[in-house]
Amino acid sequence: MPNMPDKPDTWAILLAWLSQHAPLLYAALLSFLMAAVRIIYGGGTRRQAGLEACLCALFTAGAFPLLEYFGLPQNLAAALGGGIGFIGVKKIADLADRFADFKLPRRGAGQ
DSSP states (O other), X not given: OOOOOOOHHHHHHHHHHHHHTHHHHHHHHHHHHHHHHHHHHTTOOHHHHHHHHHHHXXXXXXXXXXXXXXXXXXXXXXXXXXXXXXXXXXXXXXXXXXXXXXXXXXXXXXX
């Protein structure tokens, strides 16, 4: 199998993409590591730690555009990722459910 030819343009494009998306990648990685360590410290299995860490990283990547929407600097991405990793997806889902029940009560629940 022949070696891949050296293509400086490809490396320049890759490095430019990495530098442009560094805050997002850093936040997702921080969230991943924080969640994994939290689950392992709490006595969870490696499977639980891996799944929770992946969910937290994906949630962080999904929440990242909110920084721009609210006019916040991208330097807060690390705090966003660390916070999501520390709280965990299950707790965030519980908070979202409580918020939704408060704002959008179920039909017939108050009768």
